[in-house]
Amino acid sequence: MAVLIDTPVWPWRGRLWSHLVSDVSYDELHAFVAAELGIPRRAFQGDHYDVPADLYDVAVAAGAQPVGCRELLGRLRGAGLRLKKTRPAASAG
Numbered sequence: 001m002a003v004l005i006d007t008p009v010w011p012w013r014g015r016l017w018s019h020l021v022s023d024v025s026y027d028e029l030h031a032f033v034a035a036e037l038g039i040p041r042r043a044f045q046g047d048h049y050d051v052p053a054d055l056y057d058v059a060v061a062a063g064a065q066p067v068g069c070r071e072l073l074g075r076l077r078g079a080g081l082r083l084k085k086t087r088p089a090a091s092a093g
Helices: 026-037 053-061 069-078
Strands: 003-005 010-012 015-022 049-052
Touching (some): 003 053, 003 069, 015 026
Antiparallel strands (some): 010 015
């Protein structure tokens, strides 16, 4: 299992968040989240789950590997699981 989690430093709605990914498959990630964290599938963000800081230790205790955000992104890209961000279309003007 290669589920990775970065440090909860990403602020949103008054809380800090981590990113949880798999560098193996989305199926592995969904199974881990459902079994270990109870986060609903609808919370999937295309290639990761956002995990609130209060679940960080739970995720690590369940087997998620703590890594820095750069390593997390690099391993996600290396596995071919990183979704490319779409840019807004340029307006003809």
